[in-house]
Amino acid sequence: MVQPSAALLLEGLGRTFGTRRALWDVGLEMAPGEIVGLVGPNGAGKTTLIKLIAGFLRPDAGRVRVLGMCPRRRSRQVMERVRFAFAPPPLFEPLTAREHLVHLPRLGGTEVSRSEIDRALQVVGLDERADEPVRTFSTGMRQRLTLAQAILPMPELLVLDEPTEGLDPLAVLELRSLLVLLREEHNLTILLSSHLLVEIEELVDRMLVLSNGETLFLGTPGELTEHTARLRLKVDRAEAAQEAFGERGIASQMVGDELELALDGTDLEGARAILRARGLALTGFRTHRATLEEALLERLRQGKGRP
Amino acid sequence: MIQLEILRLWRSRRPLLAEAAILFFLAMMLLGFYTYAQTKTGGGADFRYTFENRSYFNGLTFAIYAFYFGFLLILPIFVATEGGAQIAGDTSRRTLLLFLTRPVGRGRLFLGKLAVATGLGCLLVADLLITSLLIGLLVVGWGDLDLYPGVLQMTDRHQHLGQSQALLRFAYAWPAATVALFAPLSLSLLISSWARSAVNAVGVSVAVYLVLYVVSEIHFFQDLRPWLFTSHMAYWRELFREEVDWPSLFRDGAKLMGFSCLFLALAFHRFRTREER
Numbered sequence: 001m002v003q004p005s006a007a008l009l010l011e012g013l014g015r016t017f018g019t020r021r022a023l024w025d026v027g028l029e030m031a032p033g034e035i036v037g038l039v040g041p042n043g044a045g046k047t048t049l050i051k052l053i054a055g056f057l058r059p060d061a062g063r064v065r066v067l068g069m070c071p072r073r074r075s076r077q078v079m080e081r082v083r084f085a086f087a088p089p090p091l092f093e094p095l096t097a098r099e100h101l102v103h104l105p106r107l108g109g110t111e112v113s114r115s116e117i118d119r120a121l122q123v124v125g126l127d128e129r130a131d132e133p134v135r136t137f138s139t140g141m142r143q144r145l146t147l148a149q150a151i152l153p154m155p156e157l158l159v160l161d162e163p164t165e166g167l168d169p170l171a172v173l174e175l176r177s178l179l180v181l182l183r184e185e186h187n188l189t190i191l192l193s194s195h196l197l198v199e200i201e202e203l204v205d206r207m208l209v210l211s212n213g214e215t216l217f218l219g220t221p222g223e224l225t226e227h228t229a230r231l232r233l234k235v236d237r238a239e240a241a242q243e244a245f246g247e248r249g250i251a252s253q254m255v256g257d258e259l260e261l262a263l264d265g266t267d268l269e270g271a272r273a274i275l276r277a278r279g280l281a282l283t284g285f286r287t288h289r290a291t292l293e294e295a296l297l298e299r300l301r302q303g304k305g306r307p
Numbered sequence: 308m309i310q311l312e313i314l315r316l317w318r319s320r321r322p323l324l325a326e327a328a329i330l331f332f333l334a335m336m337l338l339g340f341y342t343y344a345q346t347k348t349g350g351g352a353d354f355r356y357t358f359e360n361r362s363y364f365n366g367l368t369f370a371i372y373a374f375y376f377g378f379l380l381i382l383p384i385f386v387a388t389e390g391g392a393q394i395a396g397d398t399s400r401r402t403l404l405l406f407l408t409r410p411v412g413r414g415r416l417f418l419g420k421l422a423v424a425t426g427l428g429c430l431l432v433a434d435l436l437i438t439s440l441l442i443g444l445l446v447v448g449w450g451d452l453d454l455y456p457g458v459l460q461m462t463d464r465h466q467h468l469g470q471s472q473a474l475l476r477f478a479y480a481w482p483a484a485t486v487a488l489f490a491p492l493s494l495s496l497l498i499s500s501w502a503r504s505a506v507n508a509v510g511v512s513v514a515v516y517l518v519l520y521v522v523s524e525i526h527f528f529q530d531l532r533p534w535l536f537t538s539h540m541a542y543w544r545e546l547f548r549e550e551v552d553w554p555s556l557f558r559d560g561a562k563l564m565g566f567s568c569l570f571l572a573l574a575f576h577r578f579r580t581r582e583e584r
């Protein structure tokens with residue numbers, strides 16, 4: 001059932017290259033104005049997924065609907081309303097930044113005014129290098145130009161492939177602010193991929209985590225770190241304590257000078273009872289909640305992804 | 308689309324490179340021409356002197372031979388380079404993604420690239436013709452055009468054209484040769500639509516053209532020759548006859564257009580249906 005209200009709908013999407021399964025049973029529904037992060041290690045299938053969304057590849061299984069349309073059958077209509085920015089940024093080397101912003105919108109029959117181009121260049125911080133050929137640009141500048149061309153004219157859905165690649169930390173911050181601003185001002189729906197979770201975790205509403213082409217997690221960043229609270233204890237004889245917990249079938253590991261238990265963070269009394277039975281003294285405790293990155297790594301270890 | 312492609316073509320400096328190569332080629336031809344003349348006159352006379360003594364070698368003869376060789380050996384390489392750069396070049400540089408992520412149909416994209424490559428081919432033919440004539444007439448000398456049967460098979464009997472008539476035939480040769488050049492250009496676009504690298508596309512296009520050209524020149528392949536576009540490439544030579552066989556000229560031109568349309572149809576089908584991995 002097609003849901004035209006969804007900016008992007010992926011259902012049971014799969015794609016194989018020869019004998020290699022690049023994507024398998026991936027599903028996602030994005031509401032207008034939503035920002036979804038596409039996360040996964042290199043080779044997880046992020047770029048394949050984006051190329052399926054762009055209609056550059058045919059799915060072997062499932063289907064893609066972009067603003068209610070099939071991107072392969074209605075490529076022109078889709079590209080009128082959606083913009084893609086691939087990494088590494090493909091640009092015309094001998095042309096200047098301004099020439100990119102003049103000529104690329106013209107391909108779709110849109111004449112962009114000089115003031116709009118100036119504003120786009122200013123927004124991405126390229127106004128001072130606007131008339132220099134792209135071949136003189138750094139990777140970060142290329143990324144910013146790619147973003148500038150992607151918002152001229154403003155699309156309804158923006159798909160960014162590794163937009164933070166090659167950007168310095170300050171530029172990543174600026175990019176985040178820019179994307180938030182675009183969402184607020186234009187209700188722009190954004191799908192952005194990254195293999196570095198920390199760079200997008202504050203930006204996204206939801207995350208689709210891929211590993212070996214399969215969905216490992218789909219939900220909010222908060223949901224990813226749910227149930228990750230672990231009890232960390234300070235005891236006088238850590239080895240004896242580890243043995244005591246092991247006898248009760250409770251896994252534990254040393255983290256620095258603390259003993260981390262595979263127990264919910266609220267189960268302090270049970271832990272204290274085990275220690276007391278062995279005559280061990282508890283000198284301190286705290287509850288540790290995993291960071292988003294730790295939670296993701298844990299998921300990847302549990303799944304088929306790389307640790 | 309075309310404006311952008313022309314801007315990219317100009318900035319790529321490929322036209323300037325082609326111009327430099329044409330000038331170098333003509334300089335070599337001129338050197339060869341003079342050396343030949345010196346040999347023929349036993350080193351006793353310069354070339355202009357032989358012309359003034361009513362030798363059949365003159366500026367027009369130089370121009371037609373320079374154009375003949377340049378057209379069959381130099382220009383196909385340039386159009387193969389252009390055809391290769393148009394699709395395979397954009398594929399390997401990934402700039403094709405910039406086009407495909409804009410609301411422009413693949414048909415329009417293909418036609419835009421074809422138009423620019425054809426335009427360049429047309430200009431290169433004109434450039435080679437005009438430059439050959441200018442160098443021939445200014446450096447070698449004026450006179451009527453006399454062609455004799457020889458190894459180049461320019462004619463099977465002596466042909467004599469007055470100077471103004473010959474210049475008019477050179478003008479006719481421009482569109483005729485452009486039509487002929489359209490076939491290797493279309494072939495290179497076909498190869499370009501399959502290749503993922505411009506170097507491969509250009510290399511394969513040039514190799515295929517040269518193999519077909521050699522095969523079409525060898526008499527062993529008499530039965531095969533009509534089926535090779537290269538057998539018809541130099542059909543414009545017919546224009547330099549006293550009596551032009553226009554039906555034969557148009558028939559050969561139509562055959563070349565047929566080959567071109569076939570190559571282009573296959574190239575377009577491939578470009579329209581292929582995946583961008």
